[in-house]
Amino acid sequence: MSAKDSVVLSDMKPGSRGKVVRISAKGPLRRRILDMGLVSGVEINVKGVAPLGDPMEILVRGYSLSLRKQEAAEIHVEVM
Amino acid sequence: MEAARVLQTGETVIAMAGNPNSGKSSIFNNLTGARQHVGNYAGVTVEKKEGKLIHQGKAYKVVDLPGTYSLGAYSEDERVARDFILKEKPDVIINVVDASNIERNLYLTVQLLEMGANVVVALNMMDEAKEKAIHIDVAKISKLLGVPVVPTVATKKQGMKELVVRAIQAANEPKREALKINYGSDLEKELKKLEDIISSHSQLSQEYPSRYLAIKLLEEDQEVYQQVKAIPGTAELLEQSEESAAFLLDETGEDAESLIADRRYGFISGVSKQAVRKRISAEQRLSFSDKIDKVVTHRVLGIPIFLAAMWLVFQFTFALGDPMIGWVEGFFEILGGVVGGWLAAAGASDLITSFIVDGIIGGVGSVMVFIPNIVLLFFAIALLENSGYMARAAYVMDRFMNTLGLHGKSFIPLLVGFGCNVPGIMAARTLENKKDRIITILITPLMSCAARLPVYVLFVSAFFSQYEGLIIFSLYLLGIVMAVIMGVIFKRLLFPGEVSPFVLELPPYRIPTLKATMIHMWERAGIFVKKAGTIIFSVVVLIWALSVLPWGVEPGSKESALGQIGSFFAPLFAPAGFGSWEASTALIFGILAKEVVVGTLGVIYGVGEEGVVTAIHQLWTPLSAYAFMVMTLLYTPCAAVIGTIKRETGSWKWTVFTMVYTLVLGWVMAVLVYQVGRLFGLS
Numbered sequence: 001m002s003a004k005d006s007v008v009l010s011d012m013k014p015g016s017r018g019k020v021v022r023i024s025a026k027g028p029l030r031r032r033i034l035d036m037g038l039v040s041g042v043e044i045n046v047k048g049v050a051p052l053g054d055p056m057e058i059l060v061r062g063y064s065l066s067l068r069k070q071e072a073a074e075i076h077v078e079v080m
Numbered sequence: 081m082e083a084a085r086v087l088q089t090g091e092t093v094i095a096m097a098g099n100p101n102s103g104k105s106s107i108f109n110n111l112t113g114a115r116q117h118v119g120n121y122a123g124v125t126v127e128k129k130e131g132k133l134i135h136q137g138k139a140y141k142v143v144d145l146p147g148t149y150s151l152g153a154y155s156e157d158e159r160v161a162r163d164f165i166l167k168e169k170p171d172v173i174i175n176v177v178d179a180s181n182i183e184r185n186l187y188l189t190v191q192l193l194e195m196g197a198n199v200v201v202a203l204n205m206m207d208e209a210k211e212k213a214i215h216i217d218v219a220k221i222s223k224l225l226g227v228p229v230v231p232t233v234a235t236k237k238q239g240m241k242e243l244v245v246r247a248i249q250a251a252n253e254p255k256r257e258a259l260k261i262n263y264g265s266d267l268e269k270e271l272k273k274l275e276d277i278i279s280s281h282s283q284l285s286q287e288y289p290s291r292y293l294a295i296k297l298l299e300e301d302q303e304v305y306q307q308v309k310a311i312p313g314t315a316e317l318l319e320q321s322e323e324s325a326a327f328l329l330d331e332t333g334e335d336a337e338s339l340i341a342d343r344r345y346g347f348i349s350g351v352s353k354q355a356v357r358k359r360i361s362a363e364q365r366l367s368f369s370d371k372i373d374k375v376v377t378h379r380v381l382g383i384p385i386f387l388a389a390m391w392l393v394f395q396f397t398f399a400l401g402d403p404m405i406g407w408v409e410g411f412f413e414i415l416g417g418v419v420g421g422w423l424a425a426a427g428a429s430d431l432i433t434s435f436i437v438d439g440i441i442g443g444v445g446s447v448m449v450f451i452p453n454i455v456l457l458f459f460a461i462a463l464l465e466n467s468g469y470m471a472r473a474a475y476v477m478d479r480f481m482n483t484l485g486l487h488g489k490s491f492i493p494l495l496v497g498f499g500c501n502v503p504g505i506m507a508a509r510t511l512e513n514k515k516d517r518i519i520t521i522l523i524t525p526l527m528s529c530a531a532r533l534p535v536y537v538l539f540v541s542a543f544f545s546q547y548e549g550l551i552i553f554s555l556y557l558l559g560i561v562m563a564v565i566m567g568v569i570f571k572r573l574l575f576p577g578e579v580s581p582f583v584l585e586l587p588p589y590r591i592p593t594l595k596a597t598m599i600h601m602w603e604r605a606g607i608f609v610k611k612a613g614t615i616i617f618s619v620v621v622l623i624w625a626l627s628v629l630p631w632g633v634e635p636g637s638k639e640s641a642l643g644q645i646g647s648f649f650a651p652l653f654a655p656a657g658f659g660s661w662e663a664s665t666a667l668i669f670g671i672l673a674k675e676v677v678v679g680t681l682g683v684i685y686g687v688g689e690e691g692v693v694t695a696i697h698q699l700w701t702p703l704s705a706y707a708f709m710v711m712t713l714l715y716t717p718c719a720a721v722i723g724t725i726k727r728e729t730g731s732w733k734w735t736v737f738t739m740v741y742t743l744v745l746g747w748v749m750a751v752l753v754y755q756v757g758r759l760f761g762l763s
Contacts, residue, residue: 028581035341039342040342047370048373051379051380057586062183066585067581
């Protein structure tokens with residue numbers, strides 16, 4: 001998983017899919033992201049973006065999760 | 081304390097734990113029926129729901145723990161839940177798991193099992209799982225987790241009987257071994273070191289399951305760390321845990337927290353692979369929820385739909401509620417007349433008659449008059465919450481709310497604030513981050529609550545009866561605009577540079593059950609009545625007493641205690657156009673409960689409900705009336721709100737800050753309105 005293959009989740013377009021490789025967030029945000037099942041290796045699917053352009057909605061482990069782009073920028077994904 | 085402990089022994093305690101949106105509340109309602117009680121956990125602001133379950137003639141205490149995704153230390157809800165499990169040691173925990181979203185739900189289950197808790201899993205929403213073509217081998221899951229698993233459909237009351245039987249059975253069984261997830265050789269080696277130290281420390285090994293404590297220390301859970309630090313003789317353990325965490329980071333390039341979360345989810349994936357079969361992947365199918373979301377969160381339609389939903393809530397509450405208010409008022413008027421007649425016939429003195437009719441019956445009436453609006457509002461909010469739309473509203477609005485320094489979820493407390501600031505402020509507890517919570521709490525009092533409406537209605541009917549809707553709407557709008565401005569100021573000034581996570585589940589849309597909606601509605605209405613019952617009622621009686629004291633003065637006159645207090649403060653409000661002692665007196669008592677402003681004016685003008693309008697029409701101008709309404713909207717919130725802020729923030733600093741800033745803001749805006757209005761020749 002070299003750096004060139006991974007992008008940050010916030011840059012992914014609706015409809016694209018990928019695998020989480022790394023979480024760079026710290027503190028409460030990191031904990032929250034992990035608790036919600038966004039650990040390395042998990043598959044995610046970008047469902048869409050809110051009407052005002054932020055936050056975004058993803059599908060992970062069969063459920064819908066929304067997060068702000070700022071937070072999604074801390075999640076590194078290998079695009080599939 | 082001691083007595084309470086003794087009483088509790090022998091009583092079987094069933095705790096309920098589960099993720100938000102797992103149907104935990106529905107199961108709790110099914111088990112306990114109407115035998116519920118809402119209180120607070122000691123020292124914190126999290127709501128504690130308790131109920132009684134009757135099974136075969138025996139009563140069991142059921143405690144509904146806050147809905148959480150995990151048992152970490154970052155949110156108050158999670159801390160409360162895990163402290164309850166560790167310290168109160170419930171006999172059994174019913175863990176409600178959403179079968180249609182099983183992986184993430186089992187993450188909490190795994191943590192409960194790691195604590196060595198006695199768990200029975202309610203595998204809920206089996207119907208939804210079936211609809212999603214998810215097949216679950218219940219026996220297999222039960223075997224893999226080592227606990228009883230009961231399939232349920234809470235909304236249809238399926239599986240409840242078996243759940244109760246299994247829970248009671250488990251409660252009477254000896255405690256089982258804590259679940260041991262294999263965290264891999266690196267982690268296990270470090271865990272072993274910590275566990276050995278813990279086992280050799282008598283107090284620690286008594287208070288905590290040793291493996292659980294070792295895991296928490298490796299995760300660098302600050303709360304647990306502080307608790308352990310407070311216990312003597314733990315320096316070695318803490319040193320070792322820091323050393324182990326550093327070693328793991330060095331060895332694996334990952335911190336222990338991530339490694340542990342990875343492994344837990346790894347374990348769950350293993351369980352899921354063996355016991356869950358999905359015929360079609362979630363990505364391949366467009367579910368019912370997705371279809372609704374396509375419209376509701378649509379680029380163009382999303383916001384108009386949101387605004388329409390809010391408009392509907394507002395109309396439902398007020399258009400439907402106002403006629404009901406008339407009935408309540410009518411009832412208390414008739415009651416007052418009848419009781420007054422009896423008292424006169426029985427030869428009661430004027431003082432006694434006035435105390436009973438104006439003080440007591442009037443006091444109770446002024447509480448009850450708000451019930452229709454509040455019940456309707458909370459009915460609507462319960463529908464929004466239980467259907468799943470509330471989460472979408474937060475999603476759609478977060479960008480906007482975020483620019484105001486708020487969270488998408490802050491929208492909910494602010495909306496509830498329109499009904500009554502007290503539950504609105506209470507709803508701020510859904511915000512995990514302290515910054516979001518504090519800012520939301522600070523500006524919620526600017527939302528024009530239902531108790532302020534009678535003040536507007538009074539002045540509007542005296543001066544603006546043709547523009548009723550417009551004038552009242554302008555006040556609501558002013559409150560919102562002020563909240564926006566203050567929110568931005570507070571964000572910049574009080575919490576510079578702080579951001580907070582918005583990681584929010586968007587649960588599938590569900591048809592809300594009438595029962596859940598009704599229970600929620602009455603619960604919230606009950607909280608209002610309780611606070612109103614004690615505070616509003618005592619204020620009305622207090623006003624009545626102050627208006628007739630010192631003994632012998634003309635009731636409510638300038639010479640009464642009431643009039644003297646008002647006269648003292650009156651000059652302060654002259655620049656706002658209402659420098660009369662009557663106005664000041666009403667405002668002072670309005671701090672005790674805002675709608676009391678109307679009652680106070682009625683008492684001091686010495687006229688009935690009908691007469692107040694005429695009296696105001698004669699003594700006020702339209703401009704001073706509007707300035708006064710602005711003041712009523714913005715100034716220091718009522719006593720109940722102040723008490724709630726103290727309770728929710730746990731700090732007098734924030735409480736006093738709110739009281740003072742709102743007072744200054746109200747005065748400034750009222751003066752501004754009056755002076756600018758005069759410049760335009762509006763007086």
